[in-house]
Amino acid sequence: MFEAFDAVVLARAQFAFTVSFHFIFPSFSIGLASYLAVLEGLWLWTGRQIYLDLFKYWLKIFALAFGMGVVSGIVMAYQFGTNWAAFSDKAGPVIGPLMAYEVLTAFFLEAGFLGVMLFGMNRVGRTLHFVATLAVAVGTFISAFWILSANSWMQTPAGFAVNAGGQFVPVDWLALIFNPSFPYRLVHTVFGAYLTTALVVGAVGAWHLLRAKSAEGGGNDGARVMFSMAMGMITVVAPLQILAGDQQGLNTLEHQPVKVMAMEGHFESYNSGAPLVLFGWPDQKAGITRYAVDIPKGSSLILKHSLDAPLAGLDSVDRSEWPPVAIVFWAFRVMVGMGMLMLALAAFSLLARMRHRLYDWPLLHRFAVAMGPAGFVAVIAGWVTTEVGRQPYTVHGLLRTADSASRLDAPAVAASLLAFIVVYFVVFGAGVFYILKLMSQPPHRGEQGPERGQPVRAAGLTPSPAVAESLATGREA
Amino acid sequence: MPFAFDLPAIFAFIIAFAIFAYVVMDGFDLGIGILFSAIPAGRERDSAMNSIAPVWDGNETWLVLGGGGLLAAFPLAYSMILSALYAPIIAMLLALVFRGVAFEFRWRDPGHRPFWDFAFNLGSVVATLAQGITLGALLQGIVIRDRGYAGGWFDWLTPFSLLVGVSLVCGYALLGATWLIMKSEGPLQERCYRLALRLGIAVIVAMAAVSAWTPFLRDAYWLRWFAWPQVLFTAQVPLLVVIVSAVFFFSLRRRHHYTPFLMALGLFTLGLAGLGISLYPYVVPPAVSIWDAAAPNVSLKFMLPGVLVMVPIILAYTGYSYWVFRGKTGHEGYH
Numbered sequence: 001m002f003e004a005f006d007a008v009v010l011a012r013a014q015f016a017f018t019v020s021f022h023f024i025f026p027s028f029s030i031g032l033a034s035y036l037a038v039l040e041g042l043w044l045w046t047g048r049q050i051y052l053d054l055f056k057y058w059l060k061i062f063a064l065a066f067g068m069g070v071v072s073g074i075v076m077a078y079q080f081g082t083n084w085a086a087f088s089d090k091a092g093p094v095i096g097p098l099m100a101y102e103v104l105t106a107f108f109l110e111a112g113f114l115g116v117m118l119f120g121m122n123r124v125g126r127t128l129h130f131v132a133t134l135a136v137a138v139g140t141f142i143s144a145f146w147i148l149s150a151n152s153w154m155q156t157p158a159g160f161a162v163n164a165g166g167q168f169v170p171v172d173w174l175a176l177i178f179n180p181s182f183p184y185r186l187v188h189t190v191f192g193a194y195l196t197t198a199l200v201v202g203a204v205g206a207w208h209l210l211r212a213k214s215a216e217g218g219g220n221d222g223a224r225v226m227f228s229m230a231m232g233m234i235t236v237v238a239p240l241q242i243l244a245g246d247q248q249g250l251n252t253l254e255h256q257p258v259k260v261m262a263m264e265g266h267f268e269s270y271n272s273g274a275p276l277v278l279f280g281w282p283d284q285k286a287g288i289t290r291y292a293v294d295i296p297k298g299s300s301l302i303l304k305h306s307l308d309a310p311l312a313g314l315d316s317v318d319r320s321e322w323p324p325v326a327i328v329f330w331a332f333r334v335m336v337g338m339g340m341l342m343l344a345l346a347a348f349s350l351l352a353r354m355r356h357r358l359y360d361w362p363l364l365h366r367f368a369v370a371m372g373p374a375g376f377v378a379v380i381a382g383w384v385t386t387e388v389g390r391q392p393y394t395v396h397g398l399l400r401t402a403d404s405a406s407r408l409d410a411p412a413v414a415a416s417l418l419a420f421i422v423v424y425f426v427v428f429g430a431g432v433f434y435i436l437k438l439m440s441q442p443p444h445r446g447e448q449g450p451e452r453g454q455p456v457r458a459a460g461l462t463p464s465p466a467v468a469e470s471l472a473t474g475r476e477a
Numbered sequence: 478m479p480f481a482f483d484l485p486a487i488f489a490f491i492i493a494f495a496i497f498a499y500v501v502m503d504g505f506d507l508g509i510g511i512l513f514s515a516i517p518a519g520r521e522r523d524s525a526m527n528s529i530a531p532v533w534d535g536n537e538t539w540l541v542l543g544g545g546g547l548l549a550a551f552p553l554a555y556s557m558i559l560s561a562l563y564a565p566i567i568a569m570l571l572a573l574v575f576r577g578v579a580f581e582f583r584w585r586d587p588g589h590r591p592f593w594d595f596a597f598n599l600g601s602v603v604a605t606l607a608q609g610i611t612l613g614a615l616l617q618g619i620v621i622r623d624r625g626y627a628g629g630w631f632d633w634l635t636p637f638s639l640l641v642g643v644s645l646v647c648g649y650a651l652l653g654a655t656w657l658i659m660k661s662e663g664p665l666q667e668r669c670y671r672l673a674l675r676l677g678i679a680v681i682v683a684m685a686a687v688s689a690w691t692p693f694l695r696d697a698y699w700l701r702w703f704a705w706p707q708v709l710f711t712a713q714v715p716l717l718v719v720i721v722s723a724v725f726f727f728s729l730r731r732r733h734h735y736t737p738f739l740m741a742l743g744l745f746t747l748g749l750a751g752l753g754i755s756l757y758p759y760v761v762p763p764a765v766s767i768w769d770a771a772a773p774n775v776s777l778k779f780m781l782p783g784v785l786v787m788v789p790i791i792l793a794y795t796g797y798s799y800w801v802f803r804g805k806t807g808h809e810g811y812h
Contacts, residue, residue, distance in 0.1 A: 064581050070534055071577035075570045077544040081559025082566050088559075089624055092552020093772040097780045100549040103542045104787040111538045112794045115531025116801055123801050165624075167552070169773045406560035407625050416567045423571050427578050434585040450581075 008405045010413040011083040014420060016387075018075050020380055021424050025069030027379045030144060030190065031197025032062050033137040035229075036117075040133050044126060049445065054222055056447040058201070061438050063118050063450045068431045070111070072424070083413065087394050087404035094160055094168045094176060095150045102146035110139035118450045141190070148189055152182035154395050155386065156255045168395070180255050184248040185386075191241040192382065195234060195342060196375025202230030202345075203372025206365035208442045213362065222443030224359050227368070231349035231358065238346040242339055246302075252386075253303055256396060258317055259389035262328040264299050265289040266313040273297035274311035279333070282325040287315065289329075323391040331384035338378035345371050484778065485771035488550040489760065491784055495546055497749055499539035501652075501742055506533045508653020510576050510601020511646060513594060515672060521665040522594065528660040528806040530580055535795055537577070549780060553624060554760040554770035561619045561626040562611050562633050569607035576600030605649050606642040610634075613641030616755065617694055618763045637690055644683035648745065651676040655738035662805050673737055674729055680741075681722050684748060688715070691755055695763060698755045714751050721747065 036058055043051035077099070080088045088096075116124055116132040124132070159175030160168045170176050205227030212220050253260045261267075265277040267287045276298025280289040300309040314322055345367055352358045390396055394404040506529040516522050529536075547555040559566055579597035583590045610633060617637060620628035654673040658666055692699040702711050721743040728736035758766045771777065 064585065067534070067578055067581050070537065071574040074537065074541055074544075074573055074577075077541045078559060078566055078570055080548060081544070081555045082563050083560075085556035085560040085625060088548055088556040089553050092548050092555060093776040096545065096549025096552055096555075096772060097776050099545040100542070100780055101783055103538065103545045104783055104791070107538045107541055108535065108787075108791040108795070111535040112791065112798050114534050115798050119531045120801050163773065167773070170775050170779065173779055406556070406563075407627075408560065408563060409630065412563055412630055416563070419567065419571055423574060427574055430582060430586075430589075431578060434582060437585070450584075 007408055007410040007413050008402055010410055010417055011405050011408070012401065014083060014413060014417040015079060017417065018072065018079060018420055021428060022069065022072035022076055023379065023383065024376055025065050025072060027193045027196050027376065028200065029062060029065050029069055030140040030193035032058060032065065033140045035197055035201065036062060037133050037137040040130050044130055050221055050225055053443050053445060053447040054226055056449040057222065057443040059118065060450050061435055064431055064435050066114065068428055083406050083408065084404050085406035087399065090167050090399060091395055094153060094170055098146050098150040098177070102143055106139045106143035106146065109142065110136050121449060144190060145186065148186050149177045149182050152185045153179050155390055156181040157395055157398060181251055184251045188244045188248050191237055191244055192375070192379050194237050195241060196379055198230045198233035198237065199371050199375040201226050202234065202368045204439045205230055206368035209359060210362060210365045210369070220442045228358060231353070234342060235346040235350050238342040242343060245339065250303065256389070257312065258314070258321055259323065259328065260303065261314045262323050262325045262389055263332040263385060265292065265325065265329045266299070266311065268315050269311065269313040271310045273308045274299040276302065282329045284322065284325050320392070323389050328385055328389045331381045331388065334381040335378050335385060338374045338381065341371060341374060484774055485767045487781070488771065488777055489767045492543065492546050492550060493753060495539055495542045499543055500745055500749065502536035502539060504649045504745065505652040505656035506536055507601045507605050508649035508651065509657065510597050511605060511650040512653050512672060513598040513601070516665065516668065518591070518594065524661055524665055524806060525657055526580065528657065531802045532798060533580060535798060550772055550777060551760055551767065551770040552772055554765060557619060557621060557626055557761050557765065558615060561628060562614055564630065565607040565610045565633055569604045572600040572603035572607065576604065602646060605646045609642030609645030610638045612645070613638030616691060616762070619761050621761065621764055637694065640690065641687055644687055647676055647679040647683050651680050651741050652745070655741045659734055659738050660806050670729060670732065677725055677729070680744060684718065684744070688751060697763070701755060711754055714747055714754070718744065718747050
């Protein structure tokens with residue numbers, strides 16, 4: 001029944017589905033790991049119980065999100081081989097070492113200290129526990145560094161040669177790792193992760209502020225602190241992110257101009273001042289953007305910083321080089337739209353803060369709740385823009401997607417795609433439900449962490465420091 | 478060779494080490510999943526789960542290193558093996574998803590705990606079976622043409638690959654049972670002593686069956702094991718298996734806490750040594766050797782310092798993490 005589909009299209013659908021699902025979790029846990037480190041650091045520094053409560057509150061959520069990130073990530077590590085065998089053979093000598101370094105320097109660090117971070121508070125003492133939290137947070141960064149280097153190399157390959165077997169062979173590792181788009185992508189992605197986390201934390205805080213108000217509870221200190229911290233983060237990072245996005249756009253124009261043409265919906269070239277198409281429907285077959293609403297010369301102003309600068313369009317390259325224009329065009333607009341809304345939330349919260357109304361402005365809180373998922377939407381839309389915009393290549397300009405796939409029959413790929421869809425919706429649907437259930441509880445004083453029934457005393461030959469530690473914390477509490 | 482070192486051989490050893498570390502560490506936590514239906518719900522299951530909750534994630538990272546390392550060091554082998562064994566690999570990945578999330582989900586949703594416990598159990602069985610089938614199918618050999626897989630979609634499904642799959646399920650279950658002997662006390666420990674005895678017998682029978690079958694798969698394996706004079710060397714492996722098994726059963730009878738797990742690890746070490754003897758220097762038998770499949774030397778040279786520096790550090794903090802959670806688990810919290 002699946003013979004009608006093209007095996008490569010199915011393999012692309014499977015990769016897009018699994019990687020999008022996967023990236024939801026790291027884009028949240030990169031920021032959340034840093035937030036947890038900040039909360040625990042504040043607790044150690046000030047000794048205030050509220051930071052410990054918030055730490056434990058978010059730690060339970062982190063445990064769920066991180067677990068889902070791990071299991072969906074293992075799938076990615078193998079999918080290059082199962083579905084993209086030709087790509088793995090040819091690009092493996094370049095991509096492989098970067099991923100191996102990611103495992104060696106990041107994954108083990110995160111996984112090795114995650115157990116201590118989740119369950120070890122009563123076993124290792126405060127300082128060592130903080131070290132574990134920091135190790136996990138640093139691990140998420142190192143991981144982002146390597147995997148974004150690998151991805152960026154596929155966008156803007158550098159520092160390599162091609163051998164007789166058609167394999168990409170590294171020549172200059174520094175040039176390869178720090179390829180032209182990597183620094184921009186790294187900053188843009190990390191800011192995106194920070195914003196995603198801050199929006200979620202802010203939404204949860206705002207939700208509990210609204211609920212406390214309706215219940216006449218007088219507000220929850222934990223909700224206030226997390227809301228304030230999240231809004232502060234968004235106020236700082238949202239404008240920086242827009243700047244970073246602009247810089248990445250300019251970098252893309254330099255190295256992958258066809259992608260920018262698709263993002264802009266420019267089928268035709270403009271000799272003097274290209275318009276900024278706000279909305280429209282790119283018709284790939286006809287080669288025009290229908291129903292376009294545009295600002296004259298706007299695109300030249302943004303991309304070239306000059307009203308009359310000429311800008312080439314898709315008509316300047318062969319059709320076989322075009323990515324699917326409508327997807328790139330719309331995904332880009334969704335991302336930018338979310339960014340603008342984030343900027344609006346940042347401005348609103350700054351106004352509320354200056355008027356000392358951060359905790360009693362229901363409209364702001366409702367806006368923040370509504371913006372809770374905006375980070376995820378923006379992150380996925382951004383990745384769709386850059387990945388679909390790289391088509392029809394896996395390694396930009398050098399290795400076509402059609403030449404990258406495994407020799408699999410369409411029914412095999414269709415069956416696995418179907419299995420992934422069913423399993424991911426069941427498993428991660430349940431996981432997201434559990435996360436929302438945790439979030440629906442306000443943070444409590446003396447919040448319980450993820451430990452359950454972990455022994456406070458080890459019965460081994462050497463007693464662990466747990467007894468003394470639990471007595472000490474018990475006395476202080 | 479322009480290089481003083483045979484880098485592909487070094488990396489073959491490194492990948493083998495990663496696989497060994499994976500089998501040893503994820504083996505016992507998958508094993509606990511396999512045994513989950515034999516452990517009554519409630520306190521015993523919770524204890525069993527608590528004994529691996531802090532470490533399973535680190536254990537599974539070795540699987541990512543195995544995959545990532547294979548891609549980096551032997552990209553051709555990575556692409557051939559994974560696309561040839563598409564069905565079992567995908568089954569393994571999906572099964573690992575189910576069992577991985579069960580660690581947290583079963584605590585978050587007591588109403589559906591039986592469902593997530595079942596997911597943990599079935600996921601562990603399917604993942605292990607798929608790993609064993611993958612190994613069996615690799616030993617049989619993979620049909621290759623033009624740097625790609627050229628066989629049929631069900632080549633992996635043979636009596637031999639199924640035998641290896643079932644053997645691995647028994648093996649991981651043995652690791653799980655002996656791990657729990659070490660980490661638990663009371664009724665759960667007593668139950669695991671009984672399970673370990675039966676599983677020990679099953680594993681030795683399975684090892685004997687796989688070992689007897691393997692030399693008949695290919696002449697190369699036969700020669701590798703029985704040609705004179707290396708038979709003097711290879712004969713040590715079955716001899717050691719006999720010794721380790723004897724110590725294992727003796728320690729069970731004497732109710733030792735640590736020895737059964739160590740002996741189970743010993744059996745796995747010997748099994749992997751046997752596998753190495755059969756395969757080396759082929760990574761995708763019958764045609765692709767480690768030198769055919771290796772990434773260019775420049776890639777291997779870039780990774781070597783990373784591996785040499787990072788792996789000892791990783792082992793150190795992994796050891797630390799195990800040390801933090803040492804001793805018997807999950808008892809006190811339930812009183």
